[in-house]
Amino acid sequence: MLNQFETIIEPFAALSLIQLQQIMQLRQQVFMLEQHSLYLDADNNDVNATHVMVYDGAKLAAYARIVPPHLSIPHAQIGRVVVASAYRGQNLGTEVFQAALDTAQRQFPQLDVVIAAQTPLQAWYQRFGFVSEGEVFDDGGVEHVKMRLVHTA
Structure with missing residues (x-):
């Protein structure tokens, strides 16, 4: 049976308490416990x-966030890109990242999009057109x- 994934995109104020708890739990599970970061x-x-959340029913399978430009950052940022371990290998990283990228470009059409990529994933992000700097x-x-x-006009 194939999973039926649903992508949900919400500003912080629209997140339910359950969604917020799922986001924090997934990020902590992967970044802190798995990656020891x-x-x-x-x-x-x-x-x-x-x-940006990708759900399998009630389970959060993948996540990313888009941070808008602010005083010291003149570009949009995508970060906290994560896929739950049970869902890896199903192309959900691409799905959640593409949804975040499309949303960032719609929200901020005149701005570059910047990420902080884990170095082993540089080639993966290059597939989306990202170029390393620094x-x-x-x-x-x-x-x-x-x-x-x-940004290209």
Whole structure:
């Protein structure tokens, strides 16, 4: 039987308490427990972000967030891209990331989109048109590199 996935895109204020709990649980499970990456995950960016969720029934299978530009960041950002371990290998990373990218480009059509990619995933993000810039940096104990998708008119 094939899974029937549903993509839901909501601003923070529209998230239910159950959705918020599922998001935090998934991010902690993968980033903190699996990847041993220690940082303040529940940062101030969640409140202003658009949240992209892929559900399998009532289960959150994949997630990403879009952070709008603000005073010191003149571009849109996509981050916290994550797929639950039970759903890996089903192309949900591509599905959730493409939905986040499409949404970011609709919300901010004149802006570049920037990500902080885990270095092993650089080639995967390049498939979406992202280009690496700058040096590799440590983010919570995991090597990342800044990547940019330049706005084209």
